[in-house]
Structure formats: C-alpha cells, structure tokens
Amino acid sequence: MRHAVRDWLGTYAPDGVVAVGLSGGADSLALTAAAAVEADVVDAYVVDHGLQDGSAEVAAGAAAVALDLGCRSARVLTVEVGTEGGLEAAARSARYAALGEARLFDARPGVPVLLGHTLDDQAETVLLGLARGSGGRSIQGMTEYAEPWGRPLLGVRRAVTRQLCADLGLEPWEDPHNSSPEFTRVRLRTEVLPLLEEVLGGGVAPALARTAAQLREDGTALDAIAKELLKSEIDGDGLRLETLATVAPALRRRVIRAWLLAGGAKSLTDSNLRAVEALITDWRGQGGVAVGGSVTGTRLVAARERGRLILGSAHSGPDRGRHHL
Template structure:
C-alpha cells in the first residue's frame, strides 16, 4: 500500500511536512493504516475552511487519488465564488475537484439540520462508491458530546461521531481546530472563514465560543479532550450493548414475544425495541416512545397502546392501512398496528 511521498519532503511545491502540518498528515496516515479497506481512492468533503483544507492537503499526500467535493448550499451571498475558490485550492494541491450545488429545504428541522442533510445527500450521490473523508476535529467531537449531555440524549448521542462509519471517515477527531489552522499556515494555504462560524444564532457557535471556553477556565483546561475521551469510552460500551441486542431473536411476522423480552436488562431491551420500531415505520423513536413501549413489557397492568408516530402504507407485520402507528401488547406479544381512530388505548 502506497503511503504517499516521503514525510521529509512536500507533496507539492511548498514547505516541508513538519510540525503542525505533519500532525495532521500523521492523523490521516494512521487512519488509513487502521482502515485498509478504504483503498487508495477517496473523496474529501471540502468547504474551504482550515479544517477541510488541511485534510485535503494531507489526503493528497497519503492517497493515490483524491477528489475534493465542494458543496455549495447557496445560503450566503457569494457562496458560488467561495465554492469555486475552494475547488481551485484543491486543484492547486494536485487533486480533482467538483462543486455540488444543493437546495436546502428547512422542512421544519432548522437551518443547521437541513443544511447538514442536504450536504450528506449530495456527498453520497457524488462519491461514486468511494469513501468520503470529513474534517471533523476533536473540537467538533467535544461540541457533539456537550450537546448530547445538555439534551439528555443518552449513550447513542454521547458516543459522538465515529472515526469510520462507512462511507464516512473522520481522520482528524484527535486533532484540535487550532492545529489545522497552524497546519494551513505552515503549508502556505489560505482558508475561508465561514461567517456562520461566528454567528451566535447557531447553537454550536455559542458552545464553541462561550460555553467550552468557560468550562476550560473553570475546570482548569482539558475539557475538550475529556469530552472526546468520554465519547470513545461510551462508544465501546454502546457497541457491546448493541451486539447483545442484535442477538435477541425476533418473532416472525414482525411481533415480539414478551417472554423473550422480559429477562433482558433495560439497556438491552430499549435497543431491541428501537431496532424493532425503526424496522416497522418509526424511523426516529424518542426516549418517551422507548420508555412507554418498554413499560408494556416491564410494567404491564393491562394499559393501552403507545402511539409511536404517523404511518404510511402498512409495513410487513403491521396491520391496518394509513394513520397513527401504535404499539400494543396482545396475547403475550408486542405488535404494531395502524390506528385510524382517535385514541391509542385498547
């Protein structure tokens, strides 16, 4: 497997790889060695910011073929120029580049979530079977965990972002944002400063600029690293619980046998129920959904069904037509039904 040019020399005319630039490149090299399945050709999600530009430079040095995918969300005046400049910077590093123009549909999820959904969809459509490297840093991971803590989201959120979750790779989760800026300076690369990154209207901006610095001051530093470490520890635990849940047999026809569920610990039971609900028409079960459905097993006293969301055409194992999806306990089994009548009880 080719590891790119010798680390003592540059990948293109310019400064030698050393110091902060080598830190970024070493992270990409370590990622590639840890995941040989990704192969020699990759895409990189490039915004033109310091994080993604440093990642693109390092990827160009470590992989045989790199394509930079630049997403133009069209959310700011001049976004087309920013996208063209980012693509030009990528080509200056010796990699191919494509600009992907997307339309962001707010769809009630908020501008950040809508833009993220549009970006991932565009990257997935353009990658042509190749993995996509994303420039999330240790700081981004810390913010993700802190958001999960504040929202009471549980281990699935607190585990943070995965370093490799095919087709998405995040080689820089151990690198600080100030490290990518230092790398760009060392390599003579000019990056774009996204005005959204300083706009306090965005929750993550306030976390980054107000909450995390205050925590660092109060706790004497190391908070971002501690949050990222917490994500790694919880990921290990969560993966094991998911493995145990995946081994639980599910009855044919889409129903769950209560006698199989009753011996399970709460942690495993909620994972089995989440998998079951997602497979049959409830794509994003909430904490309230899971707690109420679990009570049909652990605290059964003849209560009625639990509404778990709207439903489209009936799924396999789900009775009824269109309406509200309801989980019920019937004859020793948990079943999902579509309730077209007001009220979820039975």
C-alpha cells in the same frame, strides 16, 4: 494531520481511494491537503449552500485549491437549503444529501467521503447530546467511520488544522455563520467550552472526546448482545416478552430499539423507547404506543397482544386512533 489520515486509511480504506467534502474552511482544507498526500486517489466535493453573497466564487476557489493540492477532480455541488429544523439542521441535511448523491452519481458506492470534523467538533457534539438527555447513545458523539462518512480528524485539535493551512500558505474561508451567536454550536464553541476549560482547569475537550469513545465501545458491545437476544425472541411478526421482562433495562431497550427500526420506525426518542418498554414491564392494559415513522396517512404503533409486542399502523388523519394491528 498526515498520521491521522494515514492511520484512518489503513483501517477503513486500504485501497487508498476516497472522496473528501471540502467547504473551504480550515478543517476541511487541511484534511484535503493531508489526504492528497496520503491517499492514492482523492476526489473533492465542494458544497455551495448559497447562503451568502459570493458563495459560488468561494466554492469555485475551494475547488481550484483542491486541484492544486493534488486531488484528481473537484466538483462543486449547489444545494438549496430549506427551513426544517432551523438553518443549521437544514444546511447539514442538504449538505449530506448532496455529498451522498454525488458519490452515487459517480458510481462509486464503496468509496468513503471524508469529513473534516475535529476533536473540538466531537466535544461540542457530546455537549449537545448531553443537553438532549437521551441516554448514552446521544453522547457517543461521532464515529470514525459510519458508511459512507469518514472522520479521520476526531483526534486532532482545530488549532492544528489552522496551523497546517498557515504552514502551507493556504487561506481558509471564514464562514460568517461559524461566528454567529444565534447558533447553539457557535455559543458552545465560543462561550461554554472556554468557560468549562477555565473552571475545570483545562483538558475538557479531550476528556469529552474520550468519554464519547468509551461510550461507543460499551454501546457497540451491548448492541451486539441485544442483536443476539432479538434473534432469539422474534416470534413470527411479533416479539416475545417473557425473557425481555427479566433482562437488564439497557439490553431490553436496545432490543426494542432494534426491533422498532427493523419495522420501519424513524427518529426514535428515549420517551418512545420507555413507553414501549412499559408495555412489557408495567403492563396495565394500556393501548398502543405511536413511534416515529409512517407511510402515507398512517403512523406506526407498537402494541401488546397475547404476550407479544406487535407493530401495526394507525390513521393519522380524521380517523386517527383507529388501529390496524
């Protein structure tokens, strides 16, 4: 645990100043303990989701443990969890929003927030991405650092965090949601991965994590090439198509994705990208393609015009379908 945190700090936070998101569970508790030893300054943020009776007491207890472990400060962040996307997604959104706001409120925009995701969490994330079928990007898993989120434990098994807590005499909080079969991730953890381990002879979680790491490396290289290609094909407010029509699909879709995101698109899916790609490679006079992202009363639309792709808007209300391109 200490080596994992030390290596991460040396790469991403050489000044030794970090915050840590602490739930009170074994993973984040062990991370906090290791960070308190390895980092120069650690401030703990404890998120109280308010989803169980007594959650305020659990959060207060976790904050007290953080101070005992040597954190400079420990603050409880109380959030309201909505319903959008289901309980898991809503709780995650509320948690990340609270951690990000706390970091900015403390006027520490450059300080990373460490999260206790382990190798086992990475394997579960890869399987969830595989089920979505959205291509290589969806099974790249979590990265060690995506500002402001740091994940030093992606090479550490969940059993190790529990062992560290036991060795230090720390009692992790067992979130009942982490054993509830109504959540997909819980069933992956308790049913699917153990079955894969049995059928395939072990080593499944590390293999999934290695695959994710390799895909991230490949994806980073392709994204860099696509970025340069995008620069060369920008034409005013549009995107030239002649070169894009001839490049490999992996590069073409990356250029399209980067261009759409720069234009304000959100939550792009593989079907979005392929529909826009068809405007280049399978042009039959079809109309514009609506992509995620909008301003009030409109939605973004990608369309082909005079040998270029352009981004415009279409009404999403009673006048929907009337494009402004």
